[in-house]
Amino acid sequence: MKNIKPKLIRLFKGGYCTPQIARIAKTINEPSATLHYNIKKLENEGAIKTYKAVFDYKKIDEGFCAYVLIAFSPAEYSTPERIARALSKHKEVESVDLITGDWELIIKVRTKDQDEYYNFLRNVISREHGLQKTKSMISLKQFKTEFISL
Amino acid sequence: MKNIKPKLIRLFKGGYCTPQIARIAKTINEPSATLHYNIKKLENEGAIKTYKAVFDYKKIDEGFCAYVLIAFSPAEYSTPERIARALSKHKEVESVDLITGDWELIIKVRTKDQDEYYNFLRNVISREHGLQKTKSMISLKQFKTEFISL
DNA sequence: GTATCTATCTGAACTAGGTTCAAATTTTGA
DNA sequence: TCAAAATTTGAACCTAGTTCAGATAGATAC
Incomplete structure (x- = not known):
């Protein structure tokens, strides 16, 4: 096989x-x-970036999904791009947006389960310099993703 | 033409x-x-849901993007599914997730510009029964979407 | 209004590549 | 260890993507 x-x-x-x-x-x-x-x-x-597949993520061992809100420490306010691009490189990260409001970044993360999500937070988010605070919003149920209803 | x-x-x-x-x-x-x-x-x-295109949304008149956090009024706590599915039906809505924390739903919305976003909030979100409070986080810059770096 | 240039449309021929099939191989589990 | 089920694969087949040249429509200038 x-x-x-x-x-x-x-x-x-x-x-x-x-x-x-x-x-x-x-x-x-x-x-x-x-x-x-x-x-x-x-x-x-350049209107079409690519043609790709959309998965039933539960069936490909990426059933766990969370949105992470991120705030920078004052020293990093000037370089949000560096952090955004660094986070974008990880395969677990579906989206990265710089946003208005109380937080600077919102990222959407997919992992196999809560354990892998914990590892992601520990190994990727925590180790990124210049982050002051994060807040996870864990998806309990996904109704639509990438414009595809589930 | x-x-x-x-x-x-x-x-x-x-x-x-x-x-x-x-x-x-x-x-x-x-x-x-x-x-x-x-x-x-x-x-x-069923592991693959579909094969689709990913766009440079600025080039197809969907340059405006926002995340909307939604809280239900107490009377609706028991039927979040109804509201989630209703919101999923709109073409402007990229994703809908039921989440943990201070809010119940997070949706990602794409429109042409701020004016169209305002119309979406007024015509779709406000008219949905059972919503108590919403909070918009507007995307200032998108670094990655649908797993595609920009 | 008309001439000219450019962009878009289209049928037909061509070609690439998705699909089928049957046989061989590997894996499963009894 | 053996039989059934799942997976792999080359070759033939045929659907469907691509090319091209001529036609049409739209835009620009005079």
């Missing part, structure tokens, strides 16, 4: 998919060549 | 894409037929 599943998940998470032109052609009743032209235009404009 | 762009965006947001088996085959050096078998298995298990 070659255990190809984890490789597929890794690749599909960020790309390795492509439009189904023929199916779209039937759906909206337009010629394939016309759709091809319009899709390539969107890609060349 | 047929103005196909909005139709493509609508379709690609939720699906109408498919895996690139040949490219994966080259990348991880496995036969196409083997990959096909493993991918179909993931699909049949």
Whole structure:
């Protein structure tokens, strides 16, 4: 057994998919060549970043999900970008946004379970310099993600 | 001019894409037929929900993004599901999660601009019965979304 | 208003690559 | 240890993505 599943998940998470032109052609009743032209235009404009898969995360050992609010220490107010980009690099991190209000950053994190989430907080969040305070909001139930209803 | 762009965006947001088996085959050096078998298995298990596009949202008139925290009024504590599902139906809503902590729901919303966001709050959030309080956290800069770095 | 240039649309031919199938191999669990 | 089930794979097949050149529509300038 070659255990190809984890490789597929890794690749599909960020790309390795492509439009189904023929199916779209039937759906909206337009010629394939016309759709091809319009899709390539969107890609060349950079409007489409990638084509990827959306998973039922419970079924791929990423059933635990949390939003983490982060506040910087005063010394780091000037370099939120550095921290945001550092956090973005981790595979567990689905999204990173700089926000208005009482907190500076909100990130969405997916792990296998609470134990792995604890490790993530300890090994990634805590070790990042310049963080003053964090607050976890743990997802009890996900109704929609990445525009896909569950 | 047929103005196909909005139709493509609508379709690609939720699906109408498919895996690139040949490219994966080259990348991880496995036969196409083997990959096909493993991918179909993931699909049949329900591990893969769909294949879809990720956009540069600034370029498709969805540049404004906000997270909304929502608290229910006491009378609605027993039916958070109804409200969560109702909110999920709106095209502006990227995600909906029931969470622990001071708030009950967190939703991520994308609109063209602040004006459209205001309309969304007024027409969708305010009209939903059973909400006690909301708090918007507006995204000033997005570093990563849907696992895709920007 | 019309001429010219550019962008978009489209059918047809071409080609890449997804799918099927049957046989071989590996894994499972009785 | 053996039989059933799951996985792997090459080869043939066929769906569907891509290319291209001509047609059409839209934009710009005079």
